[in-house]
Amino acid sequence: MPIADSELILNPDNSIYHLNILPEDVADNIITVGDPDRVSAVSNLFDTIELKKGKREFVTHTGYFNKKRITVISTGIGTDNIDIVLNELDALVNIDFKTREIKPNKKSLNIIRIGTSGAIQEHIPIDSFLISKKAIGLDGLMHFYELNNKEESSFTNALKSHLNWPLAISPYTYSCSNKLANLFKDDTVYEGITVTNAGFYAPQGRQLRKKPVLLDFHEKLRGFSFQQQQITNLEMETAGIYGLAKLLGHKAVSMNAILANRYNGNFSKTPQKTVDNLIAYCLERLT
Ligand SMILES: O=P(O)(O)O[C@H]1O[C@H](CO)[C@@H](O)[C@H]1O
Ligand SMILES: O=c1cc[nH]c(=O)[nH]1
Numbered sequence: 001m002p003i004a005d006s007e008l009i010l011n012p013d014n015s016i017y018h019l020n021i022l023p024e025d026v027a028d029n030i031i032t033v034g035d036p037d038r039v040s041a042v043s044n045l046f047d048t049i050e051l052k053k054g055k056r057e058f059v060t061h062t063g064y065f066n067k068k069r070i071t072v073i074s075t076g077i078g079t080d081n082i083d084i085v086l087n088e089l090d091a092l093v094n095i096d097f098k099t100r101e102i103k104p105n106k107k108s109l110n111i112i113r114i115g116t117s118g119a120i121q122e123h124i125p126i127d128s129f130l131i132s133k134k135a136i137g138l139d140g141l142m143h144f145y146e147l148n149n150k151e152e153s154s155f156t157n158a159l160k161s162h163l164n165w166p167l168a169i170s171p172y173t174y175s176c177s178n179k180l181a182n183l184f185k186d187d188t189v190y191e192g193i194t195v196t197n198a199g200f201y202a203p204q205g206r207q208l209r210k211k212p213v214l215l216d217f218h219e220k221l222r223g224f225s226f227q228q229q230q231i232t233n234l235e236m237e238t239a240g241i242y243g244l245a246k247l248l249g250h251k252a253v254s255m256n257a258i259l260a261n262r263y264n265g266n267f268s269k270t271p272q273k274t275v276d277n278l279i280a281y282c283l284e285r286l287t
Helices: 036-043 079-094 153-163 178-184 217-223 238-248 271-286
Strands: 029-033 048-055 058-065 068-074 110-119 129-137 172-175 189-196 229-235 251-261
Touching: 029 036, 029 271, 036 048, 036 058, 036 068, 036 271, 068 271, 079 238, 110 178, 110 238, 110 271, 129 153, 129 178, 129 229, 129 238, 129 271, 153 172, 153 217, 172 238, 178 251, 178 271, 189 238, 189 251, 217 229, 229 251, 238 251, 251 271
Parallel strands: 029 068, 029 110, 110 251, 129 189, 189 229
Antiparallel strands: 048 058, 058 068, 110 229, 129 172, 129 251
16 A cells, blocks of 8 residues: 555655655665754765755765765754654655555664763763663653564663652663674773653753752662663663664664763863764764
């Protein structure tokens, strides 16, 4: 059965609705970044740039670095945008836009997030890099998908009981692709468990004028340990990327530039430099 026009939405030039790109525009290696301006920071390092397209917060550049074809795409902030980016990327490679049928042979993309994040553990300094081995979603996205198996339920249940979780939306947990993560491992790079939050302020335990409901949130997260692994950092996309990548058969890893240390109350004095260093590191390791 062809997928209806209202479900798989194509623009007049046959590009996909939000990303505004065609199937041939997508490389097998995808770098996602939150900030649309960060797309150029990545593609400026490419040897050649083959295309630049965009719509709304979704800017895409495709080119070559060390002979590898790479697409870098901005997602904007949050897992609501990740829902759009991962589904549309998957449609671009795994649905035939002419027949509107799902292709019999599926392509598996390599998806690497290069993002910023705040550490909650004292020992993880600002301006360091961290690989998210696991990600816990406190945003709810994956509950809207029919899942074949409840991913990592023993981990999630242990966390819920440790936190005495008071909210209606339940945490969910997914892991990175170890194959992809191995490319980025290094003695200088931290590894940890990332919490993906539904916002930047109260959902990450920040208070400007209004008090968050979860008052001892960081202390509780910091104190949680499961098979000797600790929760290390907070951001806003990784669990959605890991969950949808898993569901759709892609490989994903999230690389974090640690800009804040929430234990010490520090924020990087050189955020751009730290992000640029992480971009250069990831491009070298990917190729
Ligand atoms: O720097 P990016 O990739 O946007 O990632 C982090 O920064 C944003 C918040 O400032 C959120 O998107 C969070 O996940
Ligand atoms: O504290 C931080 C820093 C960057 N991004 C986040 O989501 N949180």
